[in-house]
Amino acid sequence: MDIAIRELWRIGFFEVIIRPGHPLFYIFWAAMAIGAAIQWILLKKAKSVWTKWAFTAVALFGLLLCEAGYQTITGWDQLVPLLGYWLCLSLLLGASLSCLLRCCLKRRSQ
Numbered sequence: 001m002d003i004a005i006r007e008l009w010r011i012g013f014f015e016v017i018i019r020p021g022h023p024l025f026y027i028f029w030a031a032m033a034i035g036a037a038i039q040w041i042l043l044k045k046a047k048s049v050w051t052k053w054a055f056t057a058v059a060l061f062g063l064l065l066c067e068a069g070y071q072t073i074t075g076w077d078q079l080v081p082l083l084g085y086w087l088c089l090s091l092l093l094g095a096s097l098s099c100l101l102r103c104c105l106k107r108r109s110q
Helices: 003-011 023-045 054-072 075-109
Strands: none
Touching: 003 054, 003 075, 023 054, 023 075, 054 075
């Protein structure tokens, strides 16, 4: 499962995260904020456990699909699953940040 992560590192997609002014910088942080907002709303409003964690499960499934797509596609077409992997990873990072904040705030209020 780490082949796409190594390729993202090699290409420089993780370097873009800390470079303001690059279009992918804004796309990454916007996707992370969207992922955090969706997960926050689900954790706050949903009643069942499956509904609370459905977004995280979908993002993980997207990571698996993009990893499989990256391993099976050759040439320049590998860029599409790599971008999908990068976006799913940013959504998942936002969702995990939201879960951590929710747990910390819930513990502090008790």
